[in-house]
Amino acid sequence: MSVQPGISPADEFEDDLQRTIYEYVERNGAVAPAELAGSIRIDAERPQSKPARSGEYTESVCPPAGDLESCLEDLKERGYLTESDGKVRVALSGTATELDHSDGTVTIRPAREEDRDGVVETMREVADGSTYIVADDVATRLDRDSALVRANGEVSRVFFTAVFDPESDGETADGGASRVVGWVHVDAPELPALRHTVELTAGVDPEFRRNGIGSSLLEYGLEWATDAGYEKVYQNLPATNEKAIEFLEENGWQREGVHEGQYCIDGEYVDEVMLATWP
Template identity: 50%
Template sequence: MAMHTDDDPTSSFDDVQRAVYEFVDRHGTATRAELLRSVRVDAGPAHSKPARSGNYTQQTALEPSTLESCLETLLAEGYLTESEGTLRVSVPGSPTELETESGAVTIRTAREPDREGILEAMRTVAQDGSYVVAADLATRLERAPALVRVNGTEDGSQSRMCFAAVLDSNTESETTADAGSGADSDSDSDTDSTPETDPTSADKPDDTRIVGWLHLDVPALDSRSHTAELTVGVVPAHRRAGIGRTLLEHGLEWAREAGYRKVVQGVPSSSETAISFLEANGWEREGVRADHYRLDDEFVDEVLFATWPTDS
């Protein structure tokens, strides 16, 4: 299934444009060489057919001139973007920059090179065990072929959107760690240690200096295609700086523009910081699933939250 928009962005494509666009979307990024090597398009009816089969169409690789003509159109019309030879599906929205005590932080759409840093940030947030949804999401994204998937396909693959909070590589991180979980908190903390797995350490490549994320999953079921499931988190050393709130604004603005009616999130009842954060940002409690988690040999309820971005 595709992202829930009124118009299918591929409806006006010819066969070559659709094949190229879907390949880039499915893999997250692609180069011209990868497209020439991997994309196949119909070449007309085959001259022969295997036994016990119906009519079938022969497929062939793209000619370089055909690919260039296709990319010229997709780039000019804004369906794809290109940076240093790497093609990506265009995603609406402009980056936002925040000045924090740690330095400049940019909130932007996540890119494939961000994957390792985002996974580490999720696992860092999940370390104390209270925000287990972050650990589960990290496991799923580690296996996903693309970090951002704008248009899922009918084979059951899910669409997903991901935003990253990236610390400027030229700034030093000298902040006080917050021992809570989830996103920003207004409460004070007396913990002054940054986890050893903090992905903002100086030996990380610039693109993996991730201090927070927001992820939106789109269910593969048509009956729930109006709903997106959100998770958001900020690593402890960079909380209380507005990063979580700005990530949330980006995610909900994207959901609103994409036409989603409802955004949901479930958090353990033990995650008081995450619950306070969502309630402070206008989310409503919809219910509780009793004993949904087992944490440290104790059963913990899940609190279900929702917001309606099209109403705001």
């Protein structure tokens, strides 16, 4: 089982060392095993010739290598953490899906910490002109946070990315490097009464639109939300973002209402359209 947004695994850990390992990885996004071994500390009693007034004296020390390795392997086996590209990460379920593109291949997969800059850049590109307020806000929060994917019971979000890989013999403006060209983001509310719902944002780099990437990202995010046990997925958009509203409605989303004059964009009051789907 992989970690789900809105659900803290804190009560599932067998000891404080497991909790400390998970919290360090979750807080930092992607951690090399050597860094983990040098950063994790536990309290240990320290012998003293004269006892402290409390009768106890502890110091923070690195755990034995065997204990650290055992706890890390257990967290991997239980589906809380995973290791890829030489780094330990929060486990996020999802099978990669490939889409053909005229100049290469687009792969939709669980996001990695290394995708963060590409995700933020794509979000800002899509939100240009204040047409996607929520996405712009998420991008701002990512700039301030320490990790892309969070699952700690307070901050709860996951990302999946669409990554373009050009053909090896093709000529591309970016020199042939792969890059993030789309995202889907699922964010769970903290309130228990709203735990059956999640907010979703999704977008595609304008250069890569009309290739089925947006629909595939949306389907990927909804499938993940359903598998994770969420019942309702929602998204709010400025009424001026007509293309995005039309896109969601074409994919079965329903309008639930309007917040009149919710935004002030370029000196004009703009309504907010609330849309949702029960996948």
